[in-house]
Amino acid sequence: MRSLITGTGIGVPRHVVTNEALSRLMDTSDEWIRVRSGIQERRYADPGQGSTSLGVIAAGNAIADAGLKPGDIDSVIFATMTPDHVLPGNGPLLQVALGLRDIPTFDIRQQCSGFLYGLELADLFIQSGRYRRVLLVGAEVHTSFMPWHLGWDTLIGQSTREITEAERAENTASRDRTVLFGDGAGAVVIEGRDGVAGLGPIRLHTDGTGAGVLTMLGAGFKRRPFVTHEQIDAGETLPIMSGKEVFKSAVTLMPQAVREVCEVAGVAVESLDLVLVHQANLRIIEGVQKALGLPAGKVPHNIERYGNTTAATLPILFHECRQQGLVKPGMNLMFTALGSGLHWGAALYRT
Ligand SMILES: CC(C)(COP(=O)(O)OP(=O)(O)OC[C@H]1O[C@@H](n2cnc3c(N)ncnc32)[C@H](O)[C@@H]1OP(=O)(O)O)[C@@H](O)C(=O)NCCC(=O)NCCS
Numbered sequence: 081m082r083s084l085i086t087g088t089g090i091g092v093p094r095h096v097v098t099n100e101a102l103s104r105l106m107d108t109s110d111e112w113i114r115v116r117s118g119i120q121e122r123r124y125a126d127p128g129q130g131s132t133s134l135g136v137i138a139a140g141n142a143i144a145d146a147g148l149k150p151g152d153i154d155s156v157i158f159a160t161m162t163p164d165h166v167l168p169g170n171g172p173l174l175q176v177a178l179g180l181r182d183i184p185t186f187d188i189r190q191q192c193s194g195f196l197y198g199l200e201l202a203d204l205f206i207q208s209g210r211y212r213r214v215l216l217v218g219a220e221v222h223t224s225f226m227p228w229h230l231g232w233d234t235l236i237g238q239s240t241r242e243i244t245e246a247e248r249a250e251n252t253a254s255r256d257r258t259v260l261f262g263d264g265a266g267a268v269v270i271e272g273r274d275g276v277a278g279l280g281p282i283r284l285h286t287d288g289t290g291a292g293v294l295t296m297l298g299a300g301f302k303r304r305p306f307v308t309h310e311q312i313d314a315g316e317t318l319p320i321m322s323g324k325e326v327f328k329s330a331v332t333l334m335p336q337a338v339r340e341v342c343e344v345a346g347v348a349v350e351s352l353d354l355v356l357v358h359q360a361n362l363r364i365i366e367g368v369q370k371a372l373g374l375p376a377g378k379v380p381h382n383i384e385r386y387g388n389t390t391a392a393t394l395p396i397l398f399h400e401c402r403q404q405g406l407v408k409p410g411m412n413l414m415f416t417a418l419g420s421g422l423h424w425g426a427a428l429y430r431t
Contacts, residue, residue: 082278083206083214085429087148087269088399089141091134091219092386093125095236102259105231105243106251113259118362122262122387124236125221127228130164132173134265135219138395139178146269148213150178153269155211156185157201159194159218159391161420162225163187174217191294192358192419194218194391195266196284199415199427203279206272218391219265225296225318226258227251254318260361262387266395277409277430281344283337284425293325294420319420329424330360331367334416337426338372345428347412352378354406358417359383359393368416380406390419407431 098121099110113119125134135158143150158170171185190197195218202214226232230251231243243251251258270279298316299307311317334357342349349372357365362383369379382397389396394415401407411431418424 081207081272081274082276082280083203083270084273084278085268085398086271087142087144087146088395088402089138089143089145089267090396090399091137091141091265092396093123093129093134093263095124095126096121097124097235099259101235105235106248106255106258108252108255108259116361116363117260118365118381118383119260119387120384123264124223125263126236127238129221131160131162131219131221131265132164132170132177134221134263135160135170135217135267136174136177138219138265138267139174139215139217142267142269143178143215146271148269150180152213153180153215154183154213155205156180156183156215156217157188157198158185159188159190159198159216160220161189161191161194161390162220162222170219190391190419190423191421192360192388192390192393193284193417193421193423193425195394196282196415196417196425196427197423199279200282200284202270203282206270212272214270215267216270216395217265217267218395220390220392221263222261222390223263225261227254227318254315256323257319257321260388262389264386264389264392264396266392266399268395268398279427279429281341282425282427283340283344285333285337285423287422290325290329290422291420293322293329293422295320327361327364329422330364330418331371333422333424334358334368334418334426335371337424338368338414338416341414341426341428347428349373351412352414353411354401354413355379356394356397356401356413356415357381358419359386359397360388360419
């Protein structure tokens with residue numbers, strides 16, 4: 081029995097925000113963002129549109145693509161670092177919105193590796209015989225991290241007011257992070273099937289000594305109360321990131337994980353047909369591609385249109401690759417990701 085992805089779907093918000101638009105809010109430029117990250121535009125959710133609602137769209141599309149009805153799903157794994165609420169998680173909210181049965185829903189985090197960790201869980205569920213049809217969703221609304229009172233609402237046509245010089249200066253202080261992220265959701269349906277196609281092997285890693293390189297200090301239960309005006313004013317409800325450290329870890333650890341999985345599977349790296357890398361930065365994606373010695377055509381990317389959507393990048397990319405006819409039967413496809421934790425890993429998928 082193998083865990084086969086039988087359906088995929090995405091849910092991306094309607095507002096397209098270009099680099100040029102961002103440069104009206106802070107000291108940045110299309111050239112800087114494009115050259116450093118490869119990003120040209122990203123999507124922003126409407127106010128009130130959370131990661132559950134984007135996940136519901138993606139999941140509905142994936143279930144239909146699998147030729148199933150919501151009532152056929154027998155467990156849900158929802159990966160997000162931007163849930164609608166602290167509690168409950170997005171799982172029960174998605175269950176109601178989609179009209180799923182009384183089935184278990186698991187909410188997981190793992191940030192940019194959320195989808196990969198979800199694949200591992202889904203595979204274990206299916207291999208154990210516990211569940212047969214797992215819905216795995218990765219969805220994020222990052223725009224809520226951004227200081228909307230500083231003129232961001234103008235980007236989605238919610239306000240026409242000019243931002244002040246003071247607001248511009250404040251926006252510029254977080255420009256190394258805010259320009260990189262976008263909102264979106266991707267989902268897959270995974271079913272147990274006989275045959276050679278399907279998931280595995282998967283190898284996951286965690287190194288908590290790297291927790292500080294990408295973290296958010298505000299709004300945490302170590303503090304009493306867990307969120308204050310002072311934390312917000314100090315910008316502590318926005319993630320902090322040591323960009324260079326994350327970059328170095330990403331271009332080293334993702335190729336290592338891919339090699340590790342290839343070795344376990346007895347598959348030569350050069351015989352991989354497609355490698356889907358977490359979409360955080362085009363230079364990282366190209367770094368991974370070069371470290372593996374693969375031609376650029378085997379490492380597709382869509383970061384230019386979405387930016388980093390954290391748990392959603394891999395299912396969105398996989399869906400688009402399928403749509404573009406890049407995923408053909410009999411391929412060796414590799415998923416790999418790295419993110420806050422640090423969590424990283426790779427998963428082989430035979431199509
Ligand atoms: C964030 C990142 C794009 C920055 O690229 P970099 O080449 O390391 O750039 P630096 O940090 O050296 O910054 C260079 C300069 O650009 C400036 N800068 C930062 N963000 C900017 C922006 N949006 N627009 C214009 N200038 C910017 C910096 O202030 C710095 O200026 P200085 O030299 O005068 O101090 C890059 O480090 C990166 O992508 N890291 C990985 C991030 C990631 O993947 N995060 C998610 C993980 S899942």
